[in-house]
Amino acid sequence: xxxxxxxxxxxxxxxxxxxxxxxxxxxxxxxxxxxxxxxxxxxxxxxxxxxxxxxxxxxxxxxxxxxxxxxxxxxxxxxxxxxxxxxxxxxxxxxxxxxxxxxxxxxxxxxxxxxxxxxxxxxxxxxxxxxxxxxxxxxxxxxxxxxxxxxxxxxxxxxxxx
Amino acid sequence: xxxxxxxxxxxxxxxxxxxxxxxxxxxxxxxxxxxxxxxxxxxxxxxxxxxxxxxxxxxxxxxxxxxxxxxxxxxxxxxxxxxxxxxxxxxxxxxxxxxxxxxxxxxxxxxxxxxxxxxxxxxxxxxxxxxxxxxxxxxxxxxxxxxxxxxxxxxxxxxxxxxxxxxxxxxxxxxxxxxxxxxxxxxxxxxxxxxxxxxxxxxxxxxxxxxxxxxxxxxxxxxxxxxxxxxxxxxxxxxxxxxxxxxxxxxxxxxxxxxxxxxxxxxxxxxxxxxxxxxxxxxxxxxxxxxxxxxxxxxxxxxxxxxxxxxxxxxxxxxxxxxxxxxxxxxxxxxxxxxxxxxxxxxxxxxxxxxxxxxxxxxxxxxxxxxxxxxxxxxxxxxxxxxxxxxxxxxxxxxxxxxxxxxxxxxxxxxxxxxxxxxxxxxxxxxxxxxxxxxxxxxxxxxxxxxxxxxxxxxxxxxxxxxxxxxxxxxxxxxxxxxxxxxxxxxxxxxxxxxxxxxxxxxxxxxxxxxxxxxxxxxxxxxxxxxxxxxxxxxxxxxxxxxxxxxxxxxxxxxxxxxxxxxxxxxxxxxxxxxxxxxxxxxxxxxxxxxxxxxxxxxxxxxxxxxxxxxxxxxxxxxxxxxxxxxxxxxxxxxxxxxxxxxxxxxxxxxxxxxxxxxxxxxxxxxxxxxxxxxxxxxxxxxxxxxxxxxxxxxxxxxxxxxxxxx
Numbered sequence: 001x002x003x004x005x006x007x008x009x010x011x012x013x014x015x016x017x018x019x020x021x022x023x024x025x026x027x028x029x030x031x032x033x034x035x036x037x038x039x040x041x042x043x044x045x046x047x048x049x050x051x052x053x054x055x056x057x058x059x060x061x062x063x064x065x066x067x068x069x070x071x072x073x074x075x076x077x078x079x080x081x082x083x084x085x086x087x088x089x090x091x092x093x094x095x096x097x098x099x100x101x102x103x104x105x106x107x108x109x110x111x112x113x114x115x116x117x118x119x120x121x122x123x124x125x126x127x128x129x130x131x132x133x134x135x136x137x138x139x140x141x142x143x144x145x146x147x148x149x150x151x152x153x154x155x156x157x158x159x160x161x162x
Numbered sequence: 163x164x165x166x167x168x169x170x171x172x173x174x175x176x177x178x179x180x181x182x183x184x185x186x187x188x189x190x191x192x193x194x195x196x197x198x199x200x201x202x203x204x205x206x207x208x209x210x211x212x213x214x215x216x217x218x219x220x221x222x223x224x225x226x227x228x229x230x231x232x233x234x235x236x237x238x239x240x241x242x243x244x245x246x247x248x249x250x251x252x253x254x255x256x257x258x259x260x261x262x263x264x265x266x267x268x269x270x271x272x273x274x275x276x277x278x279x280x281x282x283x284x285x286x287x288x289x290x291x292x293x294x295x296x297x298x299x300x301x302x303x304x305x306x307x308x309x310x311x312x313x314x315x316x317x318x319x320x321x322x323x324x325x326x327x328x329x330x331x332x333x334x335x336x337x338x339x340x341x342x343x344x345x346x347x348x349x350x351x352x353x354x355x356x357x358x359x360x361x362x363x364x365x366x367x368x369x370x371x372x373x374x375x376x377x378x379x380x381x382x383x384x385x386x387x388x389x390x391x392x393x394x395x396x397x398x399x400x401x402x403x404x405x406x407x408x409x410x411x412x413x414x415x416x417x418x419x420x421x422x423x424x425x426x427x428x429x430x431x432x433x434x435x436x437x438x439x440x441x442x443x444x445x446x447x448x449x450x451x452x453x454x455x456x457x458x459x460x461x462x463x464x465x466x467x468x469x470x471x472x473x474x475x476x477x478x479x480x481x482x483x484x485x486x487x488x489x490x491x492x493x494x495x496x497x498x499x500x501x502x503x504x505x506x507x508x509x510x511x512x513x514x515x516x517x518x519x520x521x522x523x524x525x526x527x528x529x530x531x532x533x534x535x536x537x538x539x540x541x542x543x544x545x546x547x548x549x550x551x552x553x554x555x556x557x558x559x560x561x562x563x564x565x566x567x568x569x570x571x572x573x574x575x576x577x578x579x580x581x582x583x584x585x586x587x588x589x590x591x592x593x594x595x596x597x598x599x600x601x602x603x604x605x606x607x608x609x610x611x612x613x614x615x616x617x618x619x620x621x622x623x624x625x626x627x628x629x630x631x632x633x634x635x636x637x638x639x640x641x642x643x644x645x646x647x648x649x650x651x652x653x654x655x656x657x658x659x660x661x662x663x664x665x666x667x668x669x670x671x672x673x674x675x676x677x678x679x680x681x682x683x684x685x686x687x688x689x690x691x692x693x694x695x696x697x698x699x700x701x702x703x704x705x706x707x708x709x710x711x712x713x714x715x716x717x718x719x720x721x722x723x724x725x726x727x728x729x730x731x732x733x734x735x736x737x738x739x740x741x742x743x744x745x746x747x748x749x750x751x752x753x754x755x756x757x758x759x760x761x762x763x764x765x766x767x768x769x770x771x772x773x774x775x776x777x778x779x780x781x782x783x784x785x786x787x788x789x790x791x792x793x794x795x796x797x798x799x800x801x802x803x804x805x806x807x808x809x810x811x812x813x814x815x816x817x818x819x820x821x822x823x824x825x826x827x828x829x830x831x832x833x834x835x836x837x838x839x840x841x842x843x844x845x846x847x848x849x850x851x852x853x854x855x856x857x858x859x860x861x862x863x864x865x866x867x868x869x870x871x872x873x
Contacts, residue, residue: 014221020291022257029223046521047485082410083490084450088400089407110178111171113221114214117250126290126326128359130318131352132407133398140315144280148243 012036020127258294321356401445420462427463492527541574593632644692647699
């Protein structure tokens with residue numbers, strides 16, 4: 001089971017945080033800080049696996065992370081997940097983001113964090129892997145976006161600023 | 163008039179424009195005030211935008227709980243845009259600890275039964291992320307219906323929601339078990355993936371379900387075979403491997419089903435061999451599948467040849483240049499070391515190589531595996547490697563490494579001398595990281611090895627002379643010097659270079675320990691008692707020792723003060739008893755604190771019969787002296803107050819005492835080696851008397867070191 005998915009930049013600013021187990025807000029922020037602290041200490045050519053910190057750790061949990069340019073993608077998982085499989089999952093996630101945003105960069109994630117949540121929700125649900133086929137995910141997201149746009153159009157009146 | 167509110171993008175721009183943390187806080191607080199006002203006014207058109215902004219600042223760590231009710235309103239709205247943000251808000255802001263979360267149950271129910279597909283998807287997603295047990299119970303029927311819907315999009319989500327529901331409410335397993343068989347016939351990968359996850363969850367929870375699902379093993383084998391032999395298909399393949407995620411899940415389920423079951427294992431054998439040999443290992447996806455295959459082969463009742471193949475694959479991976487592969491190989495070997503010990507032993511050299519990795523994750527795994535591989539034949543070589551590792555390892559691994567080495571040494575020590583040497587080395591290298599009982603273990607070990615007393619005390623003396631900062635080492639050294647000081651001074655020992663030590667040096671060293679600011683209170687106690695014992699072991703006059711002892715009679719530390727005063731009194735009033743009291747300690751048994759007490763008491767009894775007979779006539783006066791002694795020593799500790807009813811019982815006992823043969827005061831501060839055993843008969847203490855002693859001695863909390871207490 002995936003316990004949490006975190007995206008933060010090289011300075012530790014959170015770009016996305018999704019927890020699949022209930023934690024209080026304070027604990028969530030502490031987990032983000034602690035994870036950043038652990039992950040940023042790692043060299044470039046070491047393995048992508050870390051034992052978790054105190055808060056989200058314990059003997060069972062691991063942090064599996066990948067560093068893309070200015071962003072760290074960290075998945076905190078327990079021992080029932082395949083480590084190499086999660087590495088591939090992170091890759092699929094990033095490629096899907098790339099397809100949805102056309103050459104995704106950190107700014108896209110910053111300004112469209114709600115869309116990133118929606119994309120993630122099509123891939124991982126309740127801590128379990130839902131769908132890994134990029135095309136299916138993108139199709140769904142497009143359909144949903146169209147639905148939103150059509151509603152906007154209906155409600156938009158000339159005077160209101162949207 | 164409605165103030166036009168910021169779009170989410172604009173808010174983010176503003177926040178990014180803030181140059182300092184304080185500025186950012188200001189911007190956000192201002193915006194939150196607007197958002198709160200907007201929520202109060204109940205503006206339905208822009209509500210979703212306000213909540214979106216609130217969720218953004220929530221991610222940054224600012225409080226957003228006032229948005230919880232707005233989530234409910236948005237979910238209840240009929241617009242998809244509203245629902246989307248509302249459900250996201252519910253997932254981020256609400257969880258089972260908030261009472262409000264139950265209020266969305268109704269909305270979810272409506273959306274599940276009447277909503278369009280995207281809306282159903284949203285509801286299922288939210289339910290599977292934050293659904294509590296009550297919600298799951300209420301909504302199980304709706305989810306069950308959705309399992310059989312035609313649309314694969316909704317079905318796959320419903321299946322995973324079912325997994326979550328079973329985790330929260332195990333009784334629902336019976337609801338979701340029947341549809342599984344049919345779902346396995348589906349072709350859609352998302353549905354298959356979800357179904358396999360569901361079946362895995364069911365099997366892990368109930369042995370009955372496990373037996374039920376054994377009959378689908380042939381079908382699973384068929385699905386996996388199709389995946390493996392299928393040519394390159396762009397749809398689900400990752401670097402040329404078709405749907406590695408599904409393959410891994412199927413392999414995991416096969417592992418659970420085949421465990422301890424001959425027939426199922428038989429069915430899988432061929433396929434596993436095929437996957438193990440044909441998977442392309444040049445990319446990560448292939449390796450993921452291969453690892454899972456290896457673990458499955460080792461866990462089921464597979465053919466012997468297949469097992470050998472599997473372990474060899476792991477061995478090959480250990481030598482791979484990719485660190486991720488090596489990490490997973492080490493983890494897998496760790497899982498196998500219990501069941502296939504000899505197979506894993508073959509890879510011991512490679513594992514030991516991995517200890518030298520600079521990558522902390524890898525060296526940690528290598529350490530765990532190395533410790534698991536130590537056995538009586540390789541213990542010397544392995545200990546050398548591990549001790550070298552201890553000297554250079556990262557600080558967070560030190561404690562684990564030290565305790566691992568000590569445990570392994572205890573189990574497999576070839577000789578006592580080697581054992582003592584090993585523990586000494588660990589204490590010198592990583593003294594601050596060892597567990598509390600290391601000191602007790604070492605003293606017990608040394609005490610038991612009579613032929614090694616001279617050797618031990620010399621080595622400890624040398625180590626102490628070099629460095630008095632490692633507390634466990636100092637404690638053991640002080641104890642040893644106290645006990646075997648005469649052997650230290652005797653000068654001859656074959657096993658180590660001859661060392662000329664004179665009395666003044668030894669005393670000076672112990673005084674240095676006493677005075678050092680690095681010494682813990684417990685360490686000081688050890689040193690003081692050692693000095694005291696040396697008063698009988700050494701030949702010179704005891705002026706120096708008496709001086710030190712009397713200085714510490716006014717020490718601020720109560721524990722130390724009490725000891726010093728007691729020893730001082732021993733010099734002044736009970737000098738005739740001193741030699742007997744400070745004799746060498748008998749061997750302490752190690753079955754546990756309770757047994758320790760009994761063992762000591764029986765040893766005391768045994769020795770009393772041999773010791774110089776104490777005249778019974780001055781017993782009464784001796785007893786009064788005892789009371790004197792205790793009062794004098796613990797001048798700052800109160801008498802057991804007569805106002806407290808329970809020690810009142812003790813008082814009665816005390817008053818009885820001159821008439822009754824006085825019980826032995828077994829305040830055996832045994833690790834200090836002083837045993838007050840001359841003061842009475844062999845009867846065990848009446849509980850009241852023990853309580854009195856307990857009240858008059860300082861509390862155990864003063865020193866962190868575990869000592870046998872006088873109870």
